[in-house]
Amino acid sequence: MKPSSSVMDVTKPGDERSRGEGIKAVEELGSMPIIYTPWLNKGTNFSESERREKHLDGLLPPVIETLDDQAARLMTQLRNEDLTNLQRNNILKQIMATHTTLFYKALIENIEELAPIVYTPTIGEACQRWSTLFREPLGMYISAFRHRGRFDEVLGNWPNKNVQIIVVTDGSRILGLGDLGTNGIGISIGKIALYVAAVGFHPEHSLPIVLDMGCNRKELREDGLYLGERRERLEGEEYYAAIDEFCAAVKRRWPHALLQFEDFETSKAFKILEAQRSAMLCFNDDIQGTGAVVTSGFINGMKYQGTRLRDARVVFYGAGSSAVGVAKSIVTYMHKTEGISEEEARACIYMVDSKGLITDTRGDELPEHKQEMARRDGVPDMKDLREIVEYVKPHALIGLSAAGPVWTEPIVQALCQGTESPLVFPLSNPTPKAEISAENAYSWSKGRCIFAGGSPFKPVKYDGQTFVPGQANNVFVFPGIGFGAIMAKASSVNDEMFVAAAAGLADAVSEAELRGDKRLYPQISNLRQVSLDVAAAVAKAAWDSGVSQLKEAPADWRAYVEERQWWPDHASKQSAATA
């Protein structure tokens, strides 16, 4: 069911200005016509009476169209076969900057087709070329060099005052593409687009930010068109002081908003999360969102295999923020749901970094995030992945290395020798960074593997059968985690909420999909429904675990959340009909 469009009935923090007052303010401010305010613009959807009343006659073509008509035109433009996906991404950004409702109408109704353009893989290329392609800011650019000491005042310049969801990156590790400096804002914009499209945050309540801490990629700093600070990155105390000031400013200005940390390099990501997670409503998507999404696929994968979770062996290829986040999430999930100790659960995990299997005997000094997951049971030190797979006989091989297509046929064969239907998850983004293609995974495993990639892969024909690859991307959970937390008025995002997100996502896959299609993840075309399920599960978990500040629990969490979703259908048909 599609509830009618309205501004949500949720916490209204800060200096809230209602939509109606917003329109009046915009109109009074130098009489700028409403068609130049993206979130109020309806374009050719303005009715005759609205056009007369708002002095729009002559500023628009005479035809009155529905939002459906407008979306059909946009989709016709996007489906021009001569375009590249990067050009499609540019068109969509232009629409986002001029007609927010139309952008979301098209995105929601064509999510499977447009998610790869708004998000991974195309967003990776868009970020790499942001300086050249830049047209509209689309978010906030906050500089640790020129705005330090004034972050609060600078945040106050954002025109929408009731912010509920913020995605911030410092651009230091954008997908698997490394340091992209201020160009990394593209990932914040892409994630915010999905917060709105996937779960129904109101676009006016959302805010993408890049916190410009400098950039260590010399060629970017020396690019004449680069838009960020041409400085090396801040490090050490200066860096963390800037993060502290930023977080405090967010909390002061929008005390009930949720701050999502995105694509911070591993050496900083854990430290920031630990410092902030009990101080404000926040989470790190790469560590915790990815943790929940991969745990969900792991739950379904072990169910398919008939492997008890506690008996599973998982090899991680990569031991950065995302891989360690997933390993911790699997351990937490098993501990909380299987009744085994964290230490027993950790016995399932084998982590591999660029030096090989991580053990306490390897002889190098392990950074803090790797220590917890190091093998301490006398497993021999091995460097070669094939050797490790032969030794461990894992039920799942999970790639979060950004190393590109490095998993070879002998590795996949070794995996299949140990397990009948192994999970093969090359999760690094964008597509060129994935550890193996779907085609190679299916053909080298002779159709036996259960595949999920971080970015979307096309169906593969092998031996007369068509295999549909799954997508294991945090997009299946971060919208629901954010919305669930806000709906529950949570004071923090705790482990129980991530466990609920993982279980809620796993439950969204039916037995028929699991057994019949070997699907561990829902189809991206169901993203809106799935995100609603996840949001309801997360909100309930917030209540059950005591971090919700609601006065009483709703009788039906799903209905409660559903009623508060935003839909981009602002009376389009009525406007046309009454014209």
Ligand SMILES: NC(=O)C1=CN([C@@H]2O[C@H](COP(=O)(O)OP(=O)(O)OC[C@H]3O[C@@H](n4cnc5c(N)ncnc54)[C@H](OP(=O)(O)O)[C@@H]3O)[C@@H](O)[C@H]2O)C=CC1
């Ligand atoms: N699908 C999804 O939803 C998500 C996917 N990702 C993807 O995960 C990837 C990694 O992100 P993140 O964890 O933050 O990155 P990091 O750069 O922090 O971690 C990469 C890890 O991979 C290891 N590694 C690199 N090359 C090799 C190699 N050839 N052999 C073995 N290990 C190798 C590194 O080893 P060492 O420590 O020795 O340097 C490091 O441990 C990115 O591509 C990102 O897009 C991230 C979040 C979500």
Ligand SMILES: CC(=O)C(=O)O
């Ligand atoms: C998906 C995501 O968050 C990443 O690749 O970093």
Ligand SMILES: [Mg+2]
């Ligand atoms: Mg990320």
